[in-house]
Amino acid sequence: MIDEQHVVKVGMAEMGTIRSQGLIRTTGLGSCVGLTLFDPKLRLAGMVHVMLPSSDIAREGTLNVAKYADTAVPALYEQLVQSGASPGRLVAKMAGGSQMFAFAGGGDTMRIGPRNVESCKACLEELGIPLTGEDTGGSYGRTIELDCETGILFVRSVQMGIKEL
Amino acid sequence: MELFRGFAEFKMDVLKEVGNIGAGNAATALSRLLDKPIDMAVPKVQLLPFGEIADSVGGAENIVVAVFFRVEGDVPGNLFFILSPEAAKKLLGRLAAIEIAEGDSFSEMEWSAISEIGNILAGSYLSSLADFTQLSMSPTVPAIAMDMAGAILSYGLLQFGQMGNDALLIDTTFIEGKHEVEGQFFLIPDPDSFEKIFTALGVPTDYD
Structure with a gap:
């Protein structure tokens, strides 16, 4: 049954949207954060796979807005609003932001997961979007899938199995 | 990526040689540990979009065992040694004088080994x-760590994340016997490290 469904795949540092039917998915989240915005009335959903917390450190020519939390969350929000979503109805869910490897010492790179989560939360707060589901942190990878009919976010990991948010 | 635009074939060959020397020595070390001959595949040097990097170890959701090192010094970068869980068990069985647990889980002692x-x-x-x-x-x-390949490898891409949407990796596979133990080395030098490698090896940096 699930195999027949329409699935939109979102790669690392990418964003995507889906409407009325099907799933939107991103795989292998480690320190990256998968964030979804959902308008239940339109059954319109968007997902972004964020890699780094802030675009301040960007050294690339053309900025890939989907890569950085501080640019990705507003960009996804705008894309959904342009597609007709009502800002007041949007709800957010997110997963990921783990620390895959534990080092003594480590420094900032090692804390990239928690920093991605913090940055995403700050952006949501600024946009006034409630965070209704979260499965972040830990030291394991996750694959997430949002059902755009129900708004349920499925989080799959090797150790924890499937969680519904 | 800007950095590698017009990257000459010659530079890629130099990096292949870098992978060859590094992994060649690692294969010799493994061969001594196992007291068995180890074969090595020709190194692959690839500039890949982030999304495709996990494909070289069986896809983003494939479960792998990975030992990760941050490389420090003149040429900072990330180094991964990657095995399938089955290969890791076999390697342990050959090498370590410890009781190997059945099934998919690894004991503290096995992790440490x-x-x-x-x-x-x-x-x-x-x-x-x-x-x-x-x-x-x-x-x-x-x-x-043992987890999804995508989740693990993304850790080695953070330095590249600031520069663009691709990363350059030097990938070497070695194989023992009839593919019983197969392991992969991924060296992902930081973007700024390439120039240092080329300069040190006498490759003109403006060679394009």
Whole structure:
């Protein structure tokens, strides 16, 4: 049954949207954060796979807005609003932001997961979007899938199995 | 990526040789540990979009055992030693004089033994490169994880994340016997490290 469904795949540092039917998915989240915005009335959903917390450190020519939390969350929000979503109805869910490897010492790179989560939360707060589901942190990878009919976010990991948010 | 635009075939060959020397020495070390001949595939040097990097180890959701090292010194970068869980069990069975647990889980002792094997191999990989280039390169203490390949490898891409949407990796596979133990080394030098490698090896940096 699930195999027949329409699935939109979102790669690392990418964003995507889906409407009325099907799933939107991103795989292998480690320190990256998968964030979804959902308008239940339109059954319109968007997902972004964020890699780094802030675009301040960007050294690339053309900025890939989907890569950085501080640019990705507003960009996804705008894309959904342009597609007709009502800002007041949007709800957010997110997963990921783990620390895959534990080092003594480590420094900032090692804390990239928690920093991605913090940055995403700050952006949501600024946009006034409630965070209704979260499965972040830990030291394991996750694959997430949002059902755009129900708004349920499925989080799959090797150790924890499937969680519904 | 800007950095590698117009990257000459010749530069890629130089990086292949870097992978060849490093992994060649690591394979010799493994061969001594196992007391068996180890074959090595020709290194692959690839500039890949982030999304495709996990494909070279069976896809983003494929479960792998990875020992991760941050490389410190003149040429900072990330180094992964990657095995399938089955290969890791077989390697342990050959090498460590410990009871190997059945099934998919690994004991503390097994984790520790794999980290140490990774440590030995990474040490010989990097020290041979350091000799070859006369640059300092040393691995941090090993960190180990068993998880989705995508989640693990993305850790090695963070330095590239600031630069663009692709990363350059030097990928070497070695194989023992009839593909019973197969392991992969991924060296992902930081973007700024390439120029240092080329300069050290006498490759003109404006060679395009």
